[in-house]
Amino acid sequence: MREFSCTECVDLCAEVALGIADAKERADVLVHVEHCPACRSELRTLGDVADALVELVPPVVPPKGFEARAVSALAGAAQSHGAAARRPGWSEHRLRRVFAAAAVVVAAAIGVGGWALGQSTSTTTGGVATAQLRSGHDVVGELTVVTSGERPWVSMAVHMKLGASVVRCEVRSTHGPWKAVGTFKIVGGYGYWAAPLPWGLSVRSAELVTGSGRVLASAIVGTA
Amino acid sequence: MTTAIRAPSRAVPYGVRRIGPPVDELPDEALLAGYEARDPELAAAFVRRFQGKVFGIAMSIVRDRRAAEDVAQTAFERAWKHARTYDPRRGSVSSWMGIIARNLAIDAVRVRPLVPVDASALLDSVAGGPGAPIGPEQAAVDGEAADALRAALRRLPPDQARAIVLAGIGGLSASQVASAESIPLGTAKTRIRTAMIRLRANLDEARAEHA
Numbered sequence: 001m002r003e004f005s006c007t008e009c010v011d012l013c014a015e016v017a018l019g020i021a022d023a024k025e026r027a028d029v030l031v032h033v034e035h036c037p038a039c040r041s042e043l044r045t046l047g048d049v050a051d052a053l054v055e056l057v058p059p060v061v062p063p064k065g066f067e068a069r070a071v072s073a074l075a076g077a078a079q080s081h082g083a084a085a086r087r088p089g090w091s092e093h094r095l096r097r098v099f100a101a102a103a104v105v106v107a108a109a110i111g112v113g114g115w116a117l118g119q120s121t122s123t124t125t126g127g128v129a130t131a132q133l134r135s136g137h138d139v140v141g142e143l144t145v146v147t148s149g150e151r152p153w154v155s156m157a158v159h160m161k162l163g164a165s166v167v168r169c170e171v172r173s174t175h176g177p178w179k180a181v182g183t184f185k186i187v188g189g190y191g192y193w194a195a196p197l198p199w200g201l202s203v204r205s206a207e208l209v210t211g212s213g214r215v216l217a218s219a220i221v222g223t224a
Numbered sequence: 225m226t227t228a229i230r231a232p233s234r235a236v237p238y239g240v241r242r243i244g245p246p247v248d249e250l251p252d253e254a255l256l257a258g259y260e261a262r263d264p265e266l267a268a269a270f271v272r273r274f275q276g277k278v279f280g281i282a283m284s285i286v287r288d289r290r291a292a293e294d295v296a297q298t299a300f301e302r303a304w305k306h307a308r309t310y311d312p313r314r315g316s317v318s319s320w321m322g323i324i325a326r327n328l329a330i331d332a333v334r335v336r337p338l339v340p341v342d343a344s345a346l347l348d349s350v351a352g353g354p355g356a357p358i359g360p361e362q363a364a365v366d367g368e369a370a371d372a373l374r375a376a377l378r379r380l381p382p383d384q385a386r387a388i389v390l391a392g393i394g395g396l397s398a399s400q401v402a403s404a405e406s407i408p409l410g411t412a413k414t415r416i417r418t419a420m421i422r423l424r425a426n427l428d429e430a431r432a433e434h435a
Contacts, residue, residue, distance in 0.1 A: 011417065013417075014416050015391070015398055018391050018392050019326060020391050020395065020396065020397045022397070045424055048424075048427075051322075052370070052373050052423075053388070053393060054322045054323060054392070055373075056350040056351070056374060056377075056393070057277075057280050058280055058350070059276030060279050060280035061276060062279035062296060063289060067272050067275060069293075070271045070300045071268050071271055074267055074300060074301060075264075077301050077305070136334075137330075137334045139331075
């Protein structure tokens, strides 16, 4: 694979910081800054500017009744959250994993910038790393890597409008080759899979791949 | 590693009188903790405190009140789900909410046809026209950094200022900026990047002066 240079990275840092880069550009930059302190610093400072720009947007009074609707929707979301936990057929172990993932998503990115970088990256908390699984700009699921137990393991939860399909999870470390670590089915637009990782394999990025090799979605796991 | 805001162990149910300051006087972080704990009173106060900001940011990007309301509502749900990831070292709760709203709004507009946007009007709305007084709503969100950034925006060459507000406030991608400004993609990217670097330099100067 062609090396993504510092020049290319710096050229894209402003767009990534502003949250307007496309998924591939964003992934290229975030992978690069993981091992490049100079570009990481550039991204961090531009992220500060991007965040400050958002602060300039004047507030706008929302439509009448918004507050009540928002609070009501929140109550509904909380009930759904509880209902999911009681869904038949979900083992306690599996639920623990799903909620471990749900609890730590979105904000922190990989320690390289302001909140702007939380758009689509990952969070690592207490040996549990999660990353949004993205197809273009759409979040289609979540990748979770747990390294806190006796043996590391990986899981994918996927929500995609696909026909019944068999897909595979491929992972790679920072510079290593892609390695398929498991296959699972997507049925009714939903699929979930988890498995221990092979010994010695650290995960920095993952892809959801069809049987024919087409990449459906990807995720980057950061380091906190 | 993020520093989590610890939620109260129990939410206060409806009808129970809270002891302590009125909820609208609580600091943002305390409100967020109560919000995460599903305390109805604190949740309402949280939404009330940030709804104008969140809705304003959503409107600046999606430019449609109905779509902006959807974005704003989703932003509050997302904030609730991920409240534990809030890290005060990275910025204020207000800033965190703003970024959540912006990212959701950008995701929302990417799947819709581009709505034409007036770059000059957008610039005036955040930076004011030359010498224009700042309205009370903007003054409410003012700080030294905001003042410095607003001044820096006004000092940018007009083509760069339009590009950066289209991208940074309007949420347009570089190719959409190019289309809106009738310029090549490379020129749009250069204007966005150059403007960001100039704004950063101005912010650095302003911070050094106040240090």
